[in-house]
Amino acid sequence: MKNSALNTHMGSITVDNDVIAQFAGSVAIECFGIVGMAGFNVRDGLVRLLKKENLRRGINVTLRNNHKLVLDFHIIVAYGVSINAVCENLMENVKYRVEEFTGLEIEKINVYVEGVKVID
Numbered sequence: 001m002k003n004s005a006l007n008t009h010m011g012s013i014t015v016d017n018d019v020i021a022q023f024a025g026s027v028a029i030e031c032f033g034i035v036g037m038a039g040f041n042v043r044d045g046l047v048r049l050l051k052k053e054n055l056r057r058g059i060n061v062t063l064r065n066n067h068k069l070v071l072d073f074h075i076i077v078a079y080g081v082s083i084n085a086v087c088e089n090l091m092e093n094v095k096y097r098v099e100e101f102t103g104l105e106i107e108k109i110n111v112y113v114e115g116v117k118v119i120d
Contacts, residue, residue, distance in 0.1 A: 003063075015102055017063070021056035024071055027097045028059075033086035038074040038114035068107035069098070076115040087111045 003014045025037055037058025060072040077086050091109045099106055
């Protein structure tokens with residue numbers, strides 16, 4: 001089990017990385033232009049849209065030695081929107097909300113656009 005820890009004057013707080021990934025995923029899908037998180041099958045080389053209960057699979061959370069988080073997002077964006085604008089919005093929203101939620105600083109957010117989907 002991978003955990004992110006924060007030491008305070010009263011003791012230690014440990015948060016499972018899956019919890020951070022699930023929260024970050026829920027923040028991400030609220031962003032305009034994001035259809036959902038992408039799951040990648042290495043064996044087949046296929047990308048698929050993940051359902052809401054599997055959001056954490058499209059996100060990788062790493063805690064560096066300097067106690068800062070690195071988040072990797074694999075997303076599918078809506079057709080016709082600016083990918084750059086969507087990614088910048090995602091980074092800003094996730095950075096603010098995850099840092100507020102966990103108390104841990106985010107060092108870097110990497111966004112991998114795995115696909116584009118036409119939405120109705």
